[in-house]
Amino acid sequence: MLIKSLYKYSSYNNKNLYQILQLPKTSTIQEIKSQYYKLVKKYHPDTNPSPQSKDIFSQIQNAYDILSDQSKRAIYDSCGYSNSYEDFQEQQQQQKSEKPKNRQQFYEETFQDFDAFFERKSKTRARPAKKGEDIQIQLHVDFLEIMQQTIQKQVQFQKKVLCYICKGTRAQTGTIPSKCYSCGGTGILLVKENHQMCEQICDQCEGFGKIVKNKCKTCLGTAFIQKTQDEKIIIPKGIKDKQVLRKEGSGNTGEQGGKNGDLFIQINIKEHPQLEIKQEQENEGKKQEDILKNKQEQQFQ
Template sequence: MPDKKDYYEVLGVDKGATEKDIKSAYRKLAMKYHPDRSDAPDAESRFKEISEAYAVLSDQEKRRQYDQFGHAGMGQYSQEDLFRGVDFEDLLRGFGFGGGRDSIFDAFFGGRRGQPARGRDLRYDLDLTLEQAATGLETTIEVPRAEICQTCSGSGAKPGTSPVSCPNCHGSGQITRAQNTPFGQMISSSPCPKCSGRGQTIPNPCQDCSGTGRVRRVRKIAVKIPGGVDSGQHLKLRGQGEAGPTVPGHMGAESGDLYVFVSVRPHPLFRRDDADLLHEASISMTQAALGDDIEVPTLQGRARLKVPAGTQSGSIFRMRGKGMPRLHGSGTGDLHVRLNVRIPTALTPRQKQLLEDLSAEMGETRPEQKSAERKAGERKAGDKSILDKIVDEVKGAVR
């Protein structure tokens, strides 16, 4: 493969790069060139290029052979063998890419050998309120995706014209060459550069898709989210991803799938724990001591909660069935209400007097009484210096 770039150059690392350097260089470039991320016309080919470089340099044995023999040393591997053992899904996790393993695989091969190519999977993130998550939701989302061009039915040729067999590769899409390498003669094949491996060229391209056979469209898709859904869960809409590639031999390929990932926004009044909800409410000191009947919010509207006399601050009361529905209709969770007792701060003179009376009634000793008793005790001791006595007098006056 004469025009192939050096793998180290492709990843922008030097020959002594560690496994970690290689991985981080790959991830950085993958962010930039992943076809889900980039609209650059060469994104897909760049992505393949960096992924192949990574597949080789991240494997000790393959890297050793590459260091010794260059690209010729790679001739013994089929493309699938070259990528074997690399978990791209794991490597690219957290980037928010639509593709799982299959679609990344497809990006390299236009489909696994022996199987028709398949369109890329797509990911759509849907934000819900807690109320929507409780009731479920039927909505329409707008998904930009590649679809088969209606004008040319995916052939890429202007209506009334047809693609012709590529003269360079005689329609095979592959250029095969024999090379003499230290391993003996090796047969390697690479995609035909003239037709990009399609085996056909299009003398009169369709104007709507510029000969690609696919067009990008924003498609409105109806989704039905069941009640009880939680963050991180997803819905799979089969066949609603991108249309399959339209390369000859793969016409009519299956479309990818669309994954709708749900994320439920935090709620100002409720904290969610699976199907249960927690609400924090506050009651006054007297409500706690005497008991009351209070109003609390629930997802279904306001409800009444009986506060028994003598409720301690932090007590949790359970309101059965006022939580979230469980997915697949297996009952409903509970609403837990934590009651926090509010201590009054700005007392009127009368309130203060009432509380002091209450305190006396409960047999408590107020601090001013305590200090008077202490002073009496100190006087009785009678062993203070004149100075100590004067200090005590002054303190007393200040109090």
């Protein structure tokens, strides 16, 4: 198969960038751009089920980044992908912070009419579903009240919920986040470290797979806001002091479709005045018994 013959892992080690793009060394910039688009569309991990597609996609991006830049291409044509070229990459480190923005802008302009082929959801996401954090509160109840019957109490607390304006998109109303073309919408980049391919969260989209240019002013682009929540709590008859009740799913909202956290309520039982007097009497009686017992022991000795 073509995928096996042209894109074996050894081809990346050899770093023959023209072979990766399936182009002759004499290709023009326009030919490189055109071929790059064809290969991206063919081997994007969202549309290509091959287990090697992610690695191939990374190779294609790497080859295009070099061959589409005249200065990088000139150094590559002269020196190949050697240590001298890697030294050149280190010298360009300061420019990398602006590269993703320029790359994103170029990809949007080039592929804006073809973005439909990216619509299929990626199998691998840098930001997996995450359960929301639990919330812990305390509730005070009267002793006599809880000893007589099961009661219902209303509690109020702060919790994190999905922004009601942007619905979690993090973007202003009327705007749509654009696909991150640095990672192809997966939220993951493949980078080479110590001669091995490693995955890292895309620094351009922070692992979301989408770029938000106009952030929601309500949640400030976080997708979440704080809300005052009211909940009804059923307290069973005869519950013990400091016992904790759990209300599943009433905690903070989960991220990336994750489950909500839980609400934990510690029940603090307030002592009744009559019970306090009775307790004091019992303590005083026990104290007198201890004194009498000590006297008897001394007389016996």
